[in-house]
Amino acid sequence: MENRKVDALLSRPGIDPEARIELLAIAATYLRNGEAMPENLRNHLAQAFEATAQADLSERAKTIGECLGIVGEAQRPRKLGPIDVIKASANDEDRLAGRLMEEHKISERTARKRIAEIKAANEMMQEIMSNNGLSNLVRKRTAE
Numbered sequence: 001m002e003n004r005k006v007d008a009l010l011s012r013p014g015i016d017p018e019a020r021i022e023l024l025a026i027a028a029t030y031l032r033n034g035e036a037m038p039e040n041l042r043n044h045l046a047q048a049f050e051a052t053a054q055a056d057l058s059e060r061a062k063t064i065g066e067c068l069g070i071v072g073e074a075q076r077p078r079k080l081g082p083i084d085v086i087k088a089s090a091n092d093e094d095r096l097a098g099r100l101m102e103e104h105k106i107s108e109r110t111a112r113k114r115i116a117e118i119k120a121a122n123e124m125m126q127e128i129m130s131n132n133g134l135s136n137l138v139r140k141r142t143a144e
Helices: 002-010 017-033 039-054 057-068 082-087 090-104 108-131
Strands: none
């Protein structure tokens, strides 16, 4: 019976945080009772644990939460950001303006103004980098 419930919870389309919390409760019951978990639940947890073990120390909490589907970007649609504007071609500006208007509840004029501001800021940043011989703005981490 529990096996079918685990199958149903894991097969839900997208990531349903409530279903993922229920899976953790089921897993806790199996662990507490010393019983063998259904294979799909074992694999789900093992994949999350492996990804977390391989993640950088500063990213581990975020990784386990996202892998288990209970926190982070995995459970909500990503909003449009400045990087999307920078990467977009001129042909995509109408689509970008539409998404900005919808997501941020702003007028078309304001959306187009924000797109222009982001592009101008990016051009300025590229010019500064070029003038200073920089290939990027991020320093490599050094071992401490």
